[in-house]
Amino acid sequence: MPTERTRSRASTTSRAAIIEMLKADHKKVKKAFREFEKLDPEEDSEQCQAIVEQTLADVQVHATLEEELFYPAARSSLSDQDLIDEAEIEHMTVKVLIEQLKSMTPEDEKYAAMFKVLGEYINHHVKEEEGEMFPKLSRAKGDWDGLQEEMTSRRAELEQEFMPHGSAVPDEDMEGEDAKAGSMSGRSSAAARGGTSRSARGEGGARAQAAGGEEDEEEKE
Ligand SMILES: [Fe+2]
Numbered sequence: 001m002p003t004e005r006t007r008s009r010a011s012t013t014s015r016a017a018i019i020e021m022l023k024a025d026h027k028k029v030k031k032a033f034r035e036f037e038k039l040d041p042e043e044d045s046e047q048c049q050a051i052v053e054q055t056l057a058d059v060q061v062h063a064t065l066e067e068e069l070f071y072p073a074a075r076s077s078l079s080d081q082d083l084i085d086e087a088e089i090e091h092m093t094v095k096v097l098i099e100q101l102k103s104m105t106p107e108d109e110k111y112a113a114m115f116k117v118l119g120e121y122i123n124h125h126v127k128e129e130e131g132e133m134f135p136k137l138s139r140a141k142g143d144w145d146g147l148q149e150e151m152t153s154r155r156a157e158l159e160q161e162f163m164p165h166g167s168a169v170p171d172e173d174m175e176g177e178d179a180k181a182g183s184m185s186g187r188s189s190a191a192a193r194g195g196t197s198r199s200a201r202g203e204g205g206a207r208a209q210a211a212g213g214e215e216d217e218e219e220k221e
């Protein structure tokens with residue numbers, strides 16, 4: 001039987017690991033927006049499209065994880081409910097921008113501008129999460145035990161949902177021809193069909209199971 005003290009230690013460890021995982025996601029996405037800034041949308045249109053598609057998928061996985069699991073836990077830990085309300089509303093705006101981007105092609109005059117605006121918006125949102133929400137959570141009481149495992153397994157499902165062709169790899173590996181092959185092989189249309197977080201939960205799980213295979217094993221490590 002776990003004692004009160006071991007339970008609370010497990011909860012603190014889980015919370016710290018979750019916050020580190022979310023920060024790593026933020027870092028990856030921010031880096032992608034910086035990479036995009038260095039490119040010429042006309043000259044490097046394929047590379048631009050690959051970055052956009054990968055980033056939209058990464059943002060959708062991250063936002064769904066926060067909405068389904070992290071924000072509800074944060075809500076029960078924090079007295080400042082406005083902070084979570086604002087974060088959820090910001091996610092709604094991010095989704096609107098994502099849907100607009102998905103309806104565009106790289107040839108579209110405003111494609112690069114739209115992606116840059118999404119980047120600026122996400123930077124603002126991340127600043128609030130890392131500057132306000134995470135520090136408050138680190139000081140608050142709450143039961144986080146088990147949530148890290150739940151988020152890790154849900155992430156594997158969501159990656160199958162939004163990045164179904166083996167593109168769920170660290171960004172360092174997304175270079176050269178492999179990146180192009182991965183990004184051009186239908187991931188965007190699959191992501192476009194992805195729908196909302198709730199539908200993703202059911203479908204993604206079933207698809208992840210059906211897919212089986214090596215990728216699935218890797219995600220569970
Ligand atoms: Fe968020």
Ligand SMILES: [Fe+2]
Nearest residue numbers: 022026066129
């Ligand atoms: Fe976040």
